[in-house]
Amino acid sequence: MAVCTGCSLLCEDIELVFKAGAISQVKNLCRKGQGHFQALFTQRSKPMIDGQEVTLDQAIGKAAEILKNSKSPLLYGWSNSTLEAQIVGLELAKKLGATIDNTSSFCHGILMERILTGKIPTSTLDDVRNYADTSVFWGADPSNSHPRHLSRFSYYPRGEKRQKSYEEERTCIVVDVRKSATARLCSNYYFRLQPGGDAEFMEALLTVLDGKIPKTGDKKRILELGSILKKTEYGVIFPGRGFVNSLQDKMNLFEKLLAKLNEITVFKVIPMVEHYNTRGFNQLLLDKTGFINRVTFRSGIAAQEKSLVATAKSCDAALVIGSDPLSDLPFGVAHALAKIPLIAIAPHRSLITDAAKVVIPAALSGLEVGGTALRMDGVKIKFEPVIKSEHSSDEQILTKIMGAI
Ligand code: SF4
Numbered sequence: 001m002a003v004c005t006g007c008s009l010l011c012e013d014i015e016l017v018f019k020a021g022a023i024s025q026v027k028n029l030c031r032k033g034q035g036h037f038q039a040l041f042t043q044r045s046k047p048m049i050d051g052q053e054v055t056l057d058q059a060i061g062k063a064a065e066i067l068k069n070s071k072s073p074l075l076y077g078w079s080n081s082t083l084e085a086q087i088v089g090l091e092l093a094k095k096l097g098a099t100i101d102n103t104s105s106f107c108h109g110i111l112m113e114r115i116l117t118g119k120i121p122t123s124t125l126d127d128v129r130n131y132a133d134t135s136v137f138w139g140a141d142p143s144n145s146h147p148r149h150l151s152r153f154s155y156y157p158r159g160e161k162r163q164k165s166y167e168e169e170r171t172c173i174v175v176d177v178r179k180s181a182t183a184r185l186c187s188n189y190y191f192r193l194q195p196g197g198d199a200e201f202m203e204a205l206l207t208v209l210d211g212k213i214p215k216t217g218d219k220k221r222i223l224e225l226g227s228i229l230k231k232t233e234y235g236v237i238f239p240g241r242g243f244v245n246s247l248q249d250k251m252n253l254f255e256k257l258l259a260k261l262n263e264i265t266v267f268k269v270i271p272m273v274e275h276y277n278t279r280g281f282n283q284l285l286l287d288k289t290g291f292i293n294r295v296t297f298r299s300g301i302a303a304q305e306k307s308l309v310a311t312a313k314s315c316d317a318a319l320v321i322g323s324d325p326l327s328d329l330p331f332g333v334a335h336a337l338a339k340i341p342l343i344a345i346a347p348h349r350s351l352i353t354d355a356a357k358v359v360i361p362a363a364l365s366g367l368e369v370g371g372t373a374l375r376m377d378g379v380k381i382k383f384e385p386v387i388k389s390e391h392s393s394d395e396q397i398l399t400k401i402m403g404a405i
Contacts, residue, residue, distance in 0.1 A: 003383035004029060005080075005276040005366025006036030007146050008376035009125075009153075016386060030147035040367055040387060043349040048359040056360070060397065063319065063343040063358045064404035070317035070341075072298065073098040077323030077345075079275035082371025083380075085394035086281050089321065090288060092402050099296040099315065102281045103323060105308040106330070107241050108271045110251055112282050113292045115271060120258055123236060123268035124377045125152075130159035134232040136173045139198065140240025140272040143181035146376075150182070154236070171228060175201070176242065191225055192218075198246040202253050205229075209260045235267040241274070270377050275322075276366060280374035312336050319343040319401075321394060322365060326351040345397055363391035371395075 002014040015027035016037065023037055047059035054062075067073050075093050078086050079102045093100040104112055114120040128135065135154040142149035150156055155165075155172045162169045174183040175191045175198075183190040193201055201222070204214035208226030213219060229235060237258075247254060261267035273279055282292040289295045289302035296305050305311045312318070312329075313336040320342060326334045327350070344356035347364045363369045368389030372382045392400075 002386040003366065003381060004033040004036065005373070005383070006030075006033040008273045008276050008278060009146050009148055010276055010373060010375045010381040010383075011148055011152065012381060012383075018387060028148075032144075032147050037367065037386075039348065040364060044391075045344075045346050045349050045353050045359050045361040047361055048353075048356075050357060056392070059358050059360045060400050061404055063360060064401050066317050066341050066343060066358065067092075067096055067098075067319065067401065068405050070096070070098075070315075072315045074311060074315040074318040075100045075321070076102070076312075076318060076325060077321035078102040078281045079104070079273075079278040080322030081277060081281075081365050081394045082369065082373055083277065083280045083284060084371045085321075085365065085398060086277070086284050088395050088398040088402065090284065092398055093295070094297050095402060095405065097297050097300065099294065099298070099305055099311050100285075101294050101305075101308050101311070102278060103275060103328065104273065104278055104282055105293045106328075108239075108244055108273050108278065109282065109293045110248065111239060111244050111254075111269075111271050112273070112279065114251065114255065115269060116283060116286050116292060119255060121262065121268050122270060122377070124379055125154075125270065125375065126379075127234075127268075128159075128236050128270070129153045129157050129162075131161050131234040132159075132236050133162065133169055134171045134173065134228065134235040136175065136229075136235065136237045137182055137272075138175045138237055138239050139177075139193075139242025139244070139246065140238050141174075141176070141180035141182045142238070142272065143185065145240065145272060145274055149238075150185070154238070155186075171232075173225070173228065175225075189228070191221055193246075196246050198243060199250045199253055202247075202257055206253075206257055206260055209257075209264065229261060229267075230264055232265050232267070235261065235265065237267065237269050238272050239269065240272045244271075273376050277373035279376060279378060280372075283374055283378065309333050315340065317341045317343070319345065320352050320356075321345040321398075322347075322362075324350045324352045326355055345394060347391070360397055361391055362397055363389045363393050365394055369393040369395075 017025035172186040173189040291304040294305040342356040
């Protein structure tokens, strides 16, 4: 049985047969996971310096030299690395006096911090399967981002207290700006938002939960939603990237909504982080430094940078691992990164490997390398490699770079 690291659900029930260098049979893998496993055989990166193929040791030596000579290095990525590799990465950041961060600075970090510090109540996905009667996907479309979410945990399974499941005992609600695939699935419970209208919708919902008529929005529909939430026995809100991007500095309003819901019934929150070990990195940083992201060791002790955009614009070298900030991050950040010496530790060719001064090929973390990671709900999942690989793991590469500095 294999674990899929295609998303933060880390499905543990995958059965695979490989024949003649290809996947010949699969069981329980979704289409996204299928693409993830197929990546084992596509566009693998090679050790390079300035676009010329070199040996692995030469690439590692050059990476160490760049980092050693850098006055303000940035170590970025980590959400697709095992906990074991992240631990070495954190040691490297301390040794270099570097800033370390993952992708959550631009998406779920602001919410994850509240979850990990206990300001917002959370639960496990196993509790969702066993007890939840209402799941609210807010700015999230699990049918595409986490394709087995509904079948394994939130809608279709028969849990300990939800034997009648989606036919009678579970309600799936979608609050979103567009009618997504998940919204079409539970069309009676789709609540449309205006782009950027999450805070206003939340305020209207709070008014309804206070027993009053809202002044804005589709009053009838918001009253209907309020009534479903009040009747819920065990509810879970799954905020997606759309939710976080829209709400930003108004996250206190969400805390207020949860406090109100929990006066009436039970409501928890599980952030729909996308990469398989995003939460692991945030938890590790919190445990070791007291911050969940944007940690800098510039002054010798851990401190938090105000903005990753500013850090990316002021750093003079960057090591990027398991991530492609040139295609994922805002243009200003990508533009600043493209101008400095980049070291890319990556299993595949991508924009970042094409732009990097040094490319270090890595094994596909989770598929060619075993280790541990935290699922989106914080449950630790251990996995073994599903296929043998000639490539080094992130952990081995980082350890060699440390040794060479
Ligand atoms: S839902 Fe996610 S972890 Fe599960 S099989 Fe699909 S991609 Fe893999």
